[in-house]
Amino acid sequence: MKVSKDQLIRLFESKDVRRRRKLYEYYEHYFDQQHSARFTIELMNADLGSALVSRQDVKYIRAHCHLWKPAQPEVIEATQQPVEKKSTKKQIWTNQEELKNPSFTGSKLDSL
Secondary structure, three states: OOOOHHHHHHHHHOOOOOHHHHHHHHOHHHHHOOOOHHHHHHHHHHHHOOOOOOHHHHHHHHHHHHHHOOOOOOOOOOOOOOOOOOOOOOOOOOOHHHHHOOOOOOOHHHHO
């Protein structure tokens, strides 16, 4: 559930336990940009309209935000090995005697 700006202000004013996590969820794009702590605080306080966010809040969020991100499945890239394709052509077996003696006509079973 996404928290609104008014709810976030109320969380900070009441010193709610989860205010920092909600602050991170609301301003995650600021933390992804890797700004300095002071600049991040200025951006968030300017948006909130009052000096609610402190340096300790930002330090706590940066230390714990990796735990709050949803776990993403690991992508394992398998090395693909070339696979020999089976021929779709029907294999025809030849009799070696036919190749040596061109006068041979028919199979040995025909003479029986």
